[in-house]
Amino acid sequence: MCGRYANALSARQLTESFAARDETDGVQPNFNVSPTNIAPVVVIPSEGPLAGARLRTARWGLVPSWARDVAIGNRLINARAETVATKPAFRAALRARRCLVPATGYYEWHRADGARRGQPYLVRPADDTPAGLAGLYEVWHPPSGGVLATFTVITTTAAGGLEFLHPRSPVLLPQASWSRWLDPCVNDPEAVTGMLGPAPAGMLRAYPVSSRVGNVRNNDPHLLDPVVV
DNA sequence: CCAGACGTTGTT
DNA sequence: GTCTGG
DNA sequence: CCAGACGTTGTT
């Protein structure tokens, strides 16, 4: 699944990699993105005079428009590709508010039989290019006023070769399908769910990293470093 | 009809 | 907002 | 996802 990830790129690097206009006020790299964190996402708004992709920030954990409490989003950090088109919390966003979640890689905890704690791994593209995770975003109006953008990461069956780690993986969209995934004119659920397959074997590599990543207060580039276990 | 839920993952 | 359960 | 809290009363 996907409950923690890293984004090592600056706002400037993200705008180049994703061909997006920066609307974030210069978001910083985050090597330990956890649920409820504000993180950059790439979207194409369906309204407005300017065409093209934008880099914006949103809170991880999708809060549906009808929610009364932001805490609902704490458990909606992932959406299953198999059911996202029909779930009340996600289907509106699937039609109209898809996004890319830029990631250097995501963390997976591998718990051996009977082990108390899992060994964290970093899973990242084998060629070290930035990943675009398939995401959905939503705009929520808190009772107290204001507006909050939130997002979730879509999961599917494990990517090729990563079955040993976990039965699920986040969807990594190939660069060739980024623009179609984001295109707000595409609103046929079947057309978009068709893009949500597992990555083929060889596309990703996974290696153990420091258990320091478990504590959300730790956030530095060395969290990406391989360790020997 | 109204009231209340609306989700994922993993573990048992 | 929309569906499910009573 | 993991880490850390998890309660009440009364007093300041």
Place this chain on the structure above:
DNA sequence: GTCTGG
């Protein structure tokens, strides 16, 4: 054991 916060 289970929930909340990050």
